[in-house]
Amino acid sequence: MGRTHTAEVAVVGGGPSGLVAALALASSGTETVLFAPPPPGPDRRTTALLDGSVRVLEALGVWSELVGHAAPLRRLRIVDATRRLVRAPEVTFACGELGLDAFGHNIENEILRRVLREAAGKQAGVRIIDVGVEAVIPEVDGVALRAGDREERVALVAAADGRHSICRKAAGISMSRREFPQVALALNLRHSRPHQDISTEFHTESGPFTLVPLPGDRSSLVCVVTPDDADDLMARDDENLSREIERRAHSILGRMEVDGARGRFPLSVELARAFASQRITLVGEAGHLLPPIGAQGLNLGIRDAATVAELVADARRADEDIGGASLLGEFEARRREDVQSRALAVEAMNRSLLSDFLPIHALRGAGLSLFSRVGFLRRALMQQGLGPRDAVAPRLARGEAL
Numbered sequence: 448m449g450r451t452h453t454a455e456v457a458v459v460g461g462g463p464s465g466l467v468a469a470l471a472l473a474s475s476g477t478e479t480v481l482f483a484p485p486p487p488g489p490d491r492r493t494t495a496l497l498d499g500s501v502r503v504l505e506a507l508g509v510w511s512e513l514v515g516h517a518a519p520l521r522r523l524r525i526v527d528a529t530r531r532l533v534r535a536p537e538v539t540f541a542c543g544e545l546g547l548d549a550f551g552h553n554i555e556n557e558i559l560r561r562v563l564r565e566a567a568g569k570q571a572g573v574r575i576i577d578v579g580v581e582a583v584i585p586e587v588d589g590v591a592l593r594a595g596d597r598e599e600r601v602a603l604v605a606a607a608d609g610r611h612s613i614c615r616k617a618a619g620i621s622m623s624r625r626e627f628p629q630v631a632l633a634l635n636l637r638h639s640r641p642h643q644d645i646s647t648e649f650h651t652e653s654g655p656f657t658l659v660p661l662p663g664d665r666s667s668l669v670c671v672v673t674p675d676d677a678d679d680l681m682a683r684d685d686e687n688l689s690r691e692i693e694r695r696a697h698s699i700l701g702r703m704e705v706d707g708a709r710g711r712f713p714l715s716v717e718l719a720r721a722f723a724s725q726r727i728t729l730v731g732e733a734g735h736l737l738p739p740i741g742a743q744g745l746n747l748g749i750r751d752a753a754t755v756a757e758l759v760a761d762a763r764r765a766d767e768d769i770g771g772a773s774l775l776g777e778f779e780a781r782r783r784e785d786v787q788s789r790a791l792a793v794e795a796m797n798r799s800l801l802s803d804f805l806p807i808h809a810l811r812g813a814g815l816s817l818f819s820r821v822g823f824l825r826r827a828l829m830q831q832g833l834g835p836r837d838a839v840a841p842r843l844a845r846g847e848a849l
């Protein structure tokens with residue numbers, strides 16, 4: 448640690464990506480200051496934490512506190528509910544084919560954040576400041592951060608301050624942005640039939656309508672629709688909305704009741720043009736915003752967090768500058784392909800549903816038909832969806848300590 452540094456690393460943002468980053472950094476003894484102001488409001492979303500993310504949380508010792516609040520996802524079913532001329536066959540993917548007990552676990556973001564925040568509060572090596580950062584000033588051998596009347600100076604910043612990140616702006620990094628003519632509606636449901644640990648994705652002409660199990664006879668719904676349809680659904684009372692969702696779900700889970708508030712999210716893909724610069728690394732939505740299709744967003748954020756912590760642990764061991772060009776370059780190299788390939792896949796899937804071009808539907812149908820019949824292709828697709836494995840995955844995602 449430099450003479451004028453107050454900690455080695457600052458994590459900015461107390462969302463799930465930032466909290467995982469702070470826990471991961473401190474797990475290898477890195478002195479970490481975490482800026483985690485109270486969130487602006489409740490987070491209504493749920494997150495399907497895929498297998499690699501669960502391993503990270505296990506390695507950090509927090510999974511045992513989360514698992515009781517999460518529902519396992521053991522089968523993923525895709526149903527073509529379009530009324531198009533060429534339709535795809537129904538395909539079901541089973542986790543057992545990959546030798547897994549579950550593809551992942553679905554949990555409410557509020558619970559995830561609360562448990563992670565409590566763990567960060569108890570973690571040796573993490574000092575929490577519950578005030579937002581107002582100024583970020585990169586310097587030659589460190590970064591100064593001002594929050595209220597406090598000033599911290601660190602060698603490296605893990606910027607997890609979300610989509611409007613001030614750290615990203617301070618690093619001079621801009622975003623590419625592509626908007627889609629769709630809106631995601633997110634809410635939770637109670638239903639009369641058990642989900643049997645199956646997540647079901649109906650493909651519709653306006654985008655996926657995805658039911659993901661929660662503990663008990665409950666599921667979360669992410670429903671991608673046109674802005675007009677979203678206005679109509681948001682304007683309905685709970686009873687009316689419940690009946691409409693049950694209809695769109697083809698009653699597969701029996702009678703449905705909306706449980707709690709609804710969230711509305713415009714759809715876009717936003718990618719940072721660089722993931723690291725000026726001693727600042729981007730973690731989570733500070734670096735990439737993906738549509739809620741295929742459960743990729745936070746799973747990427749957790750891999751960002753695990754990667755920055757691993758690189759810092761290695762640099763400390765080698766007695767190198769933890770905010771130096773070598774670490775920043777390695778972070779960029781390791782995160783670029785993972786983030787970009789998943790953004791492309793999500794975008795391609797979404798566009799194939801929106802397109803009115805018949806050959807695209809024929810291709811999608813033929814592709815799903817192949818996946819339903821050919822085991823090794825199906826396993827390869829499942830593995831792709833879960834994220835990188837083995838040597839290319841961060842050590843924590845392989846269940847190893849730093």
Ligand SMILES: Cc1cc2nc3c(=O)[nH]c(=O)nc-3n(C[C@H](O)[C@H](O)[C@H](O)COP(=O)(O)OP(=O)(O)OC[C@H]3O[C@@H](n4cnc5c(N)ncnc54)[C@H](O)[C@@H]3O)c2cc1C
Binds near residue numbers: 460462484
């Ligand atoms: C409907 C929906 C469903 C989704 N489902 C899934 C899913 O199943 N699986 C999945 O992997 N992903 C999913 N996602 C994506 C996932 O929710 C996000 O990727 C994730 O919540 C982002 O977390 P984050 O910590 O990066 O950002 P945020 O949760 O936005 O956290 C940013 C934090 O930074 C703080 N902050 C902001 N400015 C400052 C500042 N100046 N100083 C200090 N702190 C600051 C904020 O208060 C906030 O707490 C979904 C998204 C949506 C919209």
